Amino acid sequence: DTEVTQTPKHLVMGMTNKKSLKCEQHMGHRAMYWYKQKAKKPPELMFVYSYEKLSINESVPSRFSPECPNSSLLNLHLHALQPEDSALYLCASSQVGWELFFGEGSRLTVL
Amino acid sequence: AQSVSQHNHHVILSEAASLELGCNYSYGGTVNLFWYVQYPGQHLQLLLKYFSGDPLVKGIKGFEAEFIKSKFSFNLRKPSVQWSDTAEYFCAGRAPGANNLFFGTGTRLTVIP
Numbered sequence: 001d002t003e004v005t006q007t008p009k010h011l012v013m014g015m016t017n018k019k020s021l022k023c024e025q026h027m028g029h030r031a032m033y034w035y036k037q038k039a040k041k042p043p044e045l046m047f048v049y050s051y052e053k054l055s056i057n058e059s060v061p062s063r064f065s066p067e068c069p070n071s072s073l074l075n076l077h078l079h080a081l082q083p084e085d086s087a088l089y090l091c092a093s094s095q096v097g098w099e100l101f102f103g104e105g106s107r108l109t110v111l
Numbered sequence: 112a113q114s115v116s117q118h119n120h121h122v123i124l125s126e127a128a129s130l131e132l133g134c135n136y137s138y139g140g141t142v143n144l145f146w147y148v149q150y151p152g153q154h155l156q157l158l159l160k161y162f163s164g165d166p167l168v169k170g171i172k173g174f175e176a177e178f179i180k181s182k183f184s185f186n187l188r189k190p191s192v193q194w195s196d197t198a199e200y201f202c203a204g205r206a207p208g209a210n211n212l213f214f215g216t217g218t219r220l221t222v223i224p
Contacts, residue, residue: 004154033210040219043201048210099160104153
């Protein structure tokens with residue numbers, strides 16, 4: 001089991017829908033991350049929040065919008081996605097500068 | 112650009128065989144290096160990490176890795192694999208204190224009973 005909790009585990013959405021992925025950790029970590037993982041590929045970094053401020057955006061399209069309401073929560077808002085955005089979205093957390101702890105992921109299918 | 116690379120895409124071993132998975136990095140200065148494992152249907156788990164000090168790092172489940180600065184390598188080893196080691200293995204790296212952890216392409220390990 002992981003101490004990083006992601007919901008929902010599975011999400012199916014149409015290209016005109018608006019949905020959100022949620023991530024929660026209670027380890028006191030001050031850095032939180034979103035990664036995207038396609039089948040049989042490595043995780044690709046999308047966003048990093050450090051002390052609740054967005055510190056890294058890896059040129060992610062604006063149809064993905066991250067939000068960090070507090071140090072324990074991280075959201076990823078989804079709007080007008082494309083079928084090629086279908087993937088496993090991984091949340092992770094860490095003490096700043098230390099190893100990452102990953103959640104089990106939210107598997108997204110865009111129809 | 113800073114990166115890590117893994118040249119073994121798929122490794123097939125019989126149980127009890129020894130394992131070595133390659134990882135090379137291209138960071139110019141000091142570097143933090145990690146090995147993560149992803150068992151089928153499970154989350155990424157940290158096997159071991161190198162920040163500084165002793166270049167031979169021991170991790171969980173009997174794995175170890177050696178940081179060889181002159182070869183820009185951080186290979187993962189296990190003396191005797193088990194069927195339960197079947198998984199995807201990712202090497203990852205970043206500059207010390209940085210938040211952008213980047214992964215290699217991964218090596219799929221299949222252990223045959």
